[in-house]
Amino acid sequence: MPEVRAMAEKLNVGGQGSPFAPEEAEILDVADLTALEKLFKLRLAGGKNLGHAPGQFVEVSVPGFGEAPISICSSPTQREAFELCVRKVGTVTAALHSLKAGDKIGVRGPMGRGFDVEEMAGNDMLFVAGGLGLAPLRSLINYVFDRRERFGKVWILYGAKTPQELLFTKEFESWRKQPDTELMLTVDKPDEQWRGTGGVITVLFRKLPKLDPKRTYVAVVGPPVMYKFVLLETLNLKIPRNRIFCSLERHMKCGVGRCGHCQINNVYVCKEGPVFRFSQMESLPESFA
């Protein structure tokens, strides 16, 4: 991999700048999370704060390979750097995986609408993550723990296909130590060492204590097949649909509501999402496609 530098210089076409011009970010650290996922710690040029909300994303660019939308997985309370959990799944992410600390990449963002933490404050939190969905959800989970006194009880339900695919396992210990917090795990295919629950994520709902639907907010992130069934479970809990948040994945190519690739019915996920309320999703049938 040749040295990669970001394209930090703003364009000056017609005096405004190009919506495609990225800022430079330096890779401070790269850590292996699983066989497919790496955690990148990044800092914007000049130490500038990214200033994101939990649930927002950035367009990451590796010149020569292109751009890809990646969720920010660190809490905004961590100001000096931000983190991206990247699964090696395409051209850009494969290029990213070949980079090392000290390399530079391009970043545009933060983009989209994240979780409304102000509205959630003062309530109990039910987090439900499937697979890579834990990455965007971690930005909210760690935010809640960094502002622990502002939130009530916390339940984190997390499912992956196999024990080896669980992300952020090193943080489980500290999450479990948080007051009034329960972390429940399941894997679709347990192996011989696995001592926990087996089965898809919805099995964990059977283990939940009685929640107070009047003071619980839900945040769900995972693949379509997972969130469809999880949202049905949350309805069983009688939690109002406008307090159930779900982050939707699409291929946002421009990030400014034009290229059309992330459109779900009449909304652009990059602008009006990626975080939607369940109540909103019901008028967006394509969100369940």
Place this chain on the structure above:
Amino acid sequence: MERVVTANELAAIADEAMRTGRTVVGPVRRKERYFYEAVSRGADLALDFNYCVYSPRSFFLPSSETVLSYSIGTKEVKAAPATGGTPLLIMGVHPCDCNAVALLDAVFGSGVPDDHYLARRKDSIVVAVDCHGPCDQTAFCRDMGGNEAKEGFDVMLTPLNGGKGQAAERYLAAAATERGKELLAYNKVGKAPANADKDAAEKFREARNANFKKKLPYEAEKLPEILDRSYNSLLWQVTAKRCYSCGSCNLVCPTCYCFTVKDVPDLSCASGRRVREWDGCQLQDFATVAGGHNFRPESSSRLRHRIFRKGKWIKEQQGRMGCVGCGRCDRACTAKISVVEIYTQLAEER
């Protein structure tokens, strides 16, 4: 500002624009059909054209354009914008396409402004020419309101003589913008319209209004409502069975603006360009994400998506119809799928 200009004077305006460094684009006849092309003589502009196969959108949003350039491994790495290209005079744009340009202006000018588009637009002059009537049997501009334009042009030419398929010798040129006024004033052409000219223009408009007929069995403002209750119609599946997902409709549409962005490295891989290219929502992989999941795997869901954008969603987002009724998609369709037929059938389903 209004002037009466002759066809020769219009050609002279085009020639003068070329002399001062503008590229002049207009309808050019190729065998039986017309295409927007750059001309070398103003006299080559065929202002009596029926319709151009492609819309003029490629002159503002090219099918491929560099949005960034990069180099790797040098100490000074700079992103350079592609320039807007040479300034443009585009002469011979029908009202339907003017409406489409106005929509693109709204799309690329709102939110985070797109300077690649805007730079090109700022450097262009659009001279529209009014229609005698629908350009063929396929057009349904009268229904969509595309047969009349208030925006998206700088000068409107109203033919004062001639007729359908017969080139006019004289036009009433009405400037709609400062740029349009400057164009007419700078060229010092034409004369102030006499009463007879104003009468001729009025007669033309009366005749044209009579020539345009509605094709839909309802007013287009009802279209969003009709689509609303047709989301689960079986018509999408039935019609899409014929669809080849070739994207021809997207290609010729004056209001399609979806695109993809990709990096194109030079042979050395030491430098390259980030390129924006037209994309089409009817193409199979348009809604595919990394990892391979396709959110619109069926051609029926893609067809529905396009029709909803054109008939409802763009209107909701931009306040303007996403379809101007030019009929290009129906003409270009390799499977003879007709938007007009879909719109009509949906209304009858009830």
